[in-house]
Amino acid sequence: MSTHVAEPTSPGPAPAAPAAGAGPAPTSGRMRASVLDSSRGGMWGWLGQRVTAVVLIVGLLTHLVATHIFNLGHLSYLNIGDRLGSTFFVVIDVSLLAAAIFHGLNGARMVVLDYWLQSRASRLALTIALWVFGSLTFVYGTWALWPWISK
Amino acid sequence: MSPVDAAATNVGAGNWKGLGMWAWLLFRIAGIVLVLYLFAHIGVISSARWSSRHTLNSAFTLFDHPLFVLLDLLLVWAVLFHALNGVRILLMDFGLGIHRHKAVFVVCMAVAVVSLGFFALKAFSYIAAHHAGGLGGLI
Numbered sequence: 704m705s706t707h708v709a710e711p712t713s714p715g716p717a718p719a720a721p722a723a724g725a726g727p728a729p730t731s732g733r734m735r736a737s738v739l740d741s742s743r744g745g746m747w748g749w750l751g752q753r754v755t756a757v758v759l760i761v762g763l764l765t766h767l768v769a770t771h772i773f774n775l776g777h778l779s780y781l782n783i784g785d786r787l788g789s790t791f792f793v794v795i796d797v798s799l800l801a802a803a804i805f806h807g808l809n810g811a812r813m814v815v816l817d818y819w820l821q822s823r824a825s826r827l828a829l830t831i832a833l834w835v836f837g838s839l840t841f842v843y844g845t846w847a848l849w850p851w852i853s854k
Numbered sequence: 855m856s857p858v859d860a861a862a863t864n865v866g867a868g869n870w871k872g873l874g875m876w877a878w879l880l881f882r883i884a885g886i887v888l889v890l891y892l893f894a895h896i897g898v899i900s901s902a903r904w905s906s907r908h909t910l911n912s913a914f915t916l917f918d919h920p921l922f923v924l925l926d927l928l929l930v931w932a933v934l935f936h937a938l939n940g941v942r943i944l945l946m947d948f949g950l951g952i953h954r955h956k957a958v959f960v961v962c963m964a965v966a967v968v969s970l971g972f973f974a975l976k977a978f979s980y981i982a983a984h985h986a987g988g989l990g991g992l993i
Contacts, residue, residue, distance in 0.1 A: 753947065756940050763933060771926075772976055778914050780907035783899075800896075807889035814882065840896065847900030 744813050752809050758802040765795050787851035800844045808833045877959060881939045884932040891929060920981045930973045931966075938962040 744752075769792070774782060786792040812833055820826050902910040916922065942962045945951050951958040 753944060756944065760937055760941070763937070767930065767933070767973075771930075771973065778917075780902060780910050803892050807885075807892050810885045811889055814886070840893075843900065844896050847896070847903045850903065 744809065744816060748809055748812070751805060752813075755802040755806040755809075758798060759806055762795050762799040762802065766799055784851045784854060787848065788854065793852050796848060797845060800848075801841055804837045804840050804844075808837045873956060873959065877939055877942075881936060884936040887929075887932050888936060891932075918984065920985055923977050923981055927970075927974060927977050931970055934966040934969050935963075938966040 769786065770778065774786075787796065812829060815829060816826060820829060898913055899910070901913065917926075939959075939962060942958050945958060946955070
């Protein structure tokens, strides 16, 4: 079955009659607005979520395979140091940290906006608070990895 | 609702809609689990910086327990489901496979299940090799 984008095919005598169940013209306008509004997080949040998704797919695959398929059973402080001794894993781990924090907090933000915070001001406050929290977490996470990276 | 709106809101309708609700719900639950895990993970790894490398190593010893290995496997499933359902969403954003929505979902889930198989194999052989009595170590 194909999805039919209905053409006004009916040459009937009453072309002005709307399809069954359709409301008056203003409803159509509101409908369109609500479709656009379904990505309430905004264009940049939407785009950032997709860009970080791609980073996470590549990075997490590398991270999980390296840690659990090839190194299983040998996870220790020194073992982390072995991996973070290579520039490749420093790039993977630090970009994973940044992408995961953004993706996770932005995703949580989407959930919150689906149910709460109707006003523009409260949404902006949430966004700012999450940026501050996420940035601090990124700095903290990099600080935590630093003894391994700098060795 | 205009015909264009009606068509747009019904893309992939039919068999997809019931399944789509579950995909959406599990995607969201997995996402929430993963964001909680992310902060727990950052907390555990950073413990080495607060105290000593022994703190981190003793945490790893705890995570060696078969129960934690099984929880890891659940976590891997959350990652795989979320990632592969995310791939489906990305494909839909580009309009790819939009008329075969259900088939795309099934293929994505098949990839997720096969990938989980590799991790499950590794996890169970690890438990068998490192804990005498295998899963009996749980009790």
